[in-house]
Amino acid sequence: MKPGLMYDNPFEYVWSLIVDVTIFMIKSVYFFFETVILTCLPIRFRKLKDVSGQTVLITGGGGGVGKFLALNFARLKCKVVIWDVNRDAITATSDALKDEGYECFAYVVDISDKLQVYEVAKKVRREIGKVDILINNAGIVTCRPLLELPDKAIEATYGVNILSHYWTSKAFLPEMISDKCGHIVTVSSVTGLLGTYACTDYSATKFACVGFHESLFSELRAHGHDYIGMTLVCPYYINSGMFAGVKPRLLPMLEPKYVADKIVESVLKNEVNCTLPATVRLFLPLKCLLPAKTCWELMMRIMKGPQSMALYKGRGKAQTG
Numbered sequence: 001m002k003p004g005l006m007y008d009n010p011f012e013y014v015w016s017l018i019v020d021v022t023i024f025m026i027k028s029v030y031f032f033f034e035t036v037i038l039t040c041l042p043i044r045f046r047k048l049k050d051v052s053g054q055t056v057l058i059t060g061g062g063g064g065v066g067k068f069l070a071l072n073f074a075r076l077k078c079k080v081v082i083w084d085v086n087r088d089a090i091t092a093t094s095d096a097l098k099d100e101g102y103e104c105f106a107y108v109v110d111i112s113d114k115l116q117v118y119e120v121a122k123k124v125r126r127e128i129g130k131v132d133i134l135i136n137n138a139g140i141v142t143c144r145p146l147l148e149l150p151d152k153a154i155e156a157t158y159g160v161n162i163l164s165h166y167w168t169s170k171a172f173l174p175e176m177i178s179d180k181c182g183h184i185v186t187v188s189s190v191t192g193l194l195g196t197y198a199c200t201d202y203s204a205t206k207f208a209c210v211g212f213h214e215s216l217f218s219e220l221r222a223h224g225h226d227y228i229g230m231t232l233v234c235p236y237y238i239n240s241g242m243f244a245g246v247k248p249r250l251l252p253m254l255e256p257k258y259v260a261d262k263i264v265e266s267v268l269k270n271e272v273n274c275t276l277p278a279t280v281r282l283f284l285p286l287k288c289l290l291p292a293k294t295c296w297e298l299m300m301r302i303m304k305g306p307q308s309m310a311l312y313k314g315r316g317k318a319q320t321g
């Protein structure tokens with residue numbers, strides 16, 4: 001990284017600021033029109049990343065979204081590696097790939113266990129090779145108000161939903177850098193943009209995912225590793241069973257296949273942000289612009305957020321897979 005804040009005199013300081021602001025404004029106009037054009041352009045006219053032959057590793061590959069991600073990447077001729085703590089879920093995904101004639105390299109891993117992650121990452125490197133696309137997708141939720149949340153559940157949520165991202169990224173990023181090719185997908189949530197009832201742990205870990213993605217993005221760009229793609233995914237509720245029982249008032253839950261299709265599309269387009277549905281992004285600025293009391297009225301009266309979350313049943317004892 002070039003030292004950019006060393007000035008010999010005040011004139012040099014002011015001049016460099018003027019130059020940088022001018023370049024920033026010119027580039028901003030360019031980026032604005034580029035975004036408008038790319039958003040309007042049908043996907044078949046866009047230059048997409050070629051991922052054929054690449055190895056993609058999906059954590060939580062046995063889950064609702066994970067299974068469709070595995071299928072989608074296999075159809076794009078990728079080598080698919082799935083990690084999951086749930087053996088039955090892994091088998092279901094492996095079988096789905098085999099039914100279509102694809103191979104699936106499956107590993108039972110508890111991603112909240114740092115040593116297991118490092119150990120199995122070495123095994124993957126030995127048995128399959130370098131990982132090109134890492135999808136940090138696994139997640140768990142308990143869905144209880146703070147004072148009813150067992151300490152163990154809080155720790156487990158942090159272990160799976162955010163700490164694991166450090167272990168997997170540290171395991172696979174060095175080779176992406178040495179190979180000058182890679183992509184890290186961070187699956188957060190709309191609850192990582194907007195605090196949610198009965199989710200003090202879940203929502204906080206999803207906010208942390210946003211911070212993780214943005215900070216790592218800035219580190220990689222500042223150090224010149226622009227060839228590594230980074231995509232942050234923030235989906236609204238998904239009909240995978242994770243939030244079984246919850247009845248959102250305004251929008252229906254998304255289907256896991258739709259979410260997986262959009263994530264793959266984002267990777268191929270090399271997009272940095274993927275909020276699902278995309279219209280949610282239009283409402284996010286309201287959180288900063290409206291008075292806090294108005295935001296609460298919107299949440300409680302219009303969206304009925306807490307009321308719909310209170311209907312949560314979950315999958316029973318097994319919250320995952």
Ligand SMILES: NC(=O)c1ccc[n+]([C@@H]2O[C@H](COP(=O)([O-])OP(=O)(O)OC[C@H]3O[C@@H](n4cnc5c(N)ncnc54)[C@H](O)[C@@H]3O)[C@@H](O)[C@H]2O)c1
Nearest residue numbers: 060062063064065085111138139189237238240242320321
């Ligand atoms: N379901 C939703 O409404 C929703 C909404 C927004 C974001 N998300 C996020 O999307 C991602 C995928 O969610 P989903 O709906 O497919 O959930 P899911 O529960 O269907 O799948 C999650 C998978 O992660 C696995 N997993 C859990 N703990 C693990 C561990 N310690 N080690 C390895 N694997 C583990 C589970 O066995 C399961 O197969 C998650 O990160 C979730 O937080 C979900």
